[in-house]
Amino acid sequence: DIQMTQSPSSVSAFVGDTVTITCRASQPITRWLSWYQQRPGQAPKLLMYAASNLLSDVPSRFTGSGSETEFTLTITSLQPEDFAIYYCQQSHRFPLSFGAGTRVEI
Amino acid sequence: QQQLQESGPGLLKPSETLSLTCSVSGDSIISDNYYWGWIRQPPGKGLEWIGSIHYSGSTFNNPSLRSGVIISVDTSKNQFSLRLTSVTAADTAVYYCARCGIAAAGRQFDNWGPGTLVTVSS
Numbered sequence: 714d715i716q717m718t719q720s721p722s723s724v725s726a727f728v729g730d731t732v733t734i735t736c737r738a739s740q741p742i743t744r745w746l747s748w749y750q751q752r753p754g755q756a757p758k759l760l761m762y763a764a765s766n767l768l769s770d771v772p773s774r775f776t777g778s779g780s781e782t783e784f785t786l787t788i789t790s791l792q793p794e795d796f797a798i799y800y801c802q803q804s805h806r807f808p809l810s811f812g813a814g815t816r817v818e819i
Numbered sequence: 820q821q822q823l824q825e826s827g828p829g830l831l832k833p834s835e836t837l838s839l840t841c842s843v844s845g846d847s848i849i850s851d852n853y854y855w856g857w858i859r860q861p862p863g864k865g866l867e868w869i870g871s872i873h874y875s876g877s878t879f880n881n882p883s884l885r886s887g888v889i890i891s892v893d894t895s896k897n898q899f900s901l902r903l904t905s906v907t908a909a910d911t912a913v914y915y916c917a918r919c920g921i922a923a924a925g926r927q928f929d930n931w932g933p934g935t936l937v938t939v940s941s
Contacts, residue, residue, distance in 0.1 A: 714883070747927040749866075756915055756931040757866065763925050800866055804926030808881040809856075809868040 715739050715803050719812035726791055726817060734786045734815045736801035741781040745805040748777055748786045751814075752797045760799075761786070788817070821846040823916050823932035831939050837903040841916030841932060848897045849874045854919040855899045856928060857890060859912040867912075871919050872899055906939045913937075 716739040726732050736746065744764040749757040761767050764784055765777040774789045788795055796819050801812040827839035841855065848855060856871035870880035872890045880888050887904035903910060913936050917928040 745925060747925065749928075756917075756934050757928070758931070759927055759929045762920075762927040762929075768929075802866075802927070804922075807879050808883065809871075809926060811866040811868070813865045 714808055715742060715806055715810055717801055717803055717810050717812040719799075719801060719815050721815060722813065723816040723818060725819070727819070728791055728793060730791045731787065731789045732791060732817055733788075734799055734801075734817075736779075736784045736786070736812050738782045738784075738803055738805075742803045742805035744780050745803060746777075746779065746784045747802045747804065748775075749800045749802065750795075750797045751800065752794075757800060791817070793819075821918070821930055823918065823930060825914060825916050825932045825935040827914075827935060827937070829936055829938060831906055831937065832941055833907055833939060834905050835939075837901070837906050837910060837914075837937055837939075839901045839914055839916075839935065839937070841899050841901075843897045843899075843918075848892065848899065849894055852921055852924060854879075854921060854926075855892065856917050856919040857901045858915045858917060858928065859910075860915070860934075861909075861912045869901065869903075869914075873921075908939050911937065911939045 718737045746764045748761040751757040761777045798814045854871040857869040870890045872878045889902040892899040913934040915934045916932045918930040
């Protein structure tokens with residue numbers, strides 16, 4: 714099975730800051746990596762797929778990069794609504810697997 | 820606009836069977852481009868993929884879950900379901916249903932239900 718490791722597990726930041734979250738795969742997954750945002754009490758929301766393809770309703774301050782085993786999600790100019798938990802998910806091979814999440818706190 | 824909604828009992832006793840249904844509205848579940856999946860999240864913890872099913876009946880399950888997971892689809896009702904037998908307290912979680920792209924599209928979960936909390940307690 715492919716293990717996904719996210720770092721950091723939590724990060725504190727101010728509105729306007731830039732935050733970078735890293736997701737590492739235990740084996741190469743080409744670019745089959747998605748990012749989700751989960752706000753308290755809500756279902757996860759897909760932000761990005763195939764490592765860097767942003768959904769049309771997601772602000773451009775979210776960017777993704779990486780391939781094979783190392784990926785990053787960068788949020789520039791943090792907004793109050795960005796404070797949430799972010800998960801990565803690999804879809805290269807079954808079983809599909811998620812990272813443990815990164816909490817972005819004020 | 821497509822919507823997914825989970826339904827089922829919120830409280831179970833150990834050894835009972837968990838049965839949840841996901842109703843899909845606003846679009847047909849019959850699509851060659853999507854699977855339909857179940858994901859769970861224990862309170863305060865991360866996400867765990869349970870399994871996914873295509874309208875044709877093709878399924879993929881997570882082998883890390885013990886045997887007893889059955890995912891089925893009812894195209895006439897535009898629904899798919901999850902059965903998990905012999906539950907324990909470790910199965911306490913919010914259960915989400917979600918739409919999942921096929922392999923060529925990336926297998927990402929692009930539309931989620933709001934989730935339903937299932938508690939296993941004697």
